[in-house]
Amino acid sequence: MGVAATRAPDQVAFHRTELSVILSLYGRMVAAGEWRDYGISCLRDVAVFSVFRRTAEMPMYRIEKRPRLRGKQGQYAVIGLNGQILKRGNDLKTVLRVLERKLIRAVD
Template sequence: MTFQSPSPFPAKGGQDQVAFHRTELAVILSLYGRMVAAGEWRDYGISSLRDVAVFSVFRRTAEHPLYRIEKRPKLRNKQGQYAVIGMDGQILKRGHDLKTVLRVLERKLIRAID
């Protein structure tokens, strides 16, 4: 008798869904916590689709996302699997290392004090 543990994301049509790994989520949620403490962000949403995983950041719950952090494993060998996309759909940063890609958002924390 063999025992197979259930998958957290059941495959549909033989395809697995893309999801953020625990270490990736730790990096993203660390940044999210700092931005919430600064009063910049208020809510987030996570989507796991067939070819992309998306972490969306909102200023208010009922808005369009301010930023989308996407993971596309198919681009791993080309442009990099991580991308930060702005509200208007413009790619702000793309790369292979998640921490490096998220630095574009950390600059928002640095402000001049009046």
């Protein structure tokens, strides 16, 4: 194997299956009138899916993927507006449940 085969990737990105799970929740939140826009950033150590109520605002929530934390507190995290970690773990669907609870309250 060459050097390229053992080198770490230049950036972290969400896989198609991960994006499918995130966008499914995003679509339900848009339909409920809670979310309006999103942005995706793929950086060296983290991939971030940011959720906005309005385009010009700070993100309401950030869904982060940090593969280096897979063996520690978990590679996925949901972070609130104030930077507070709302949920962290290795299973994306389980981590996103913290946001689905807000959807249930919005529909009531």
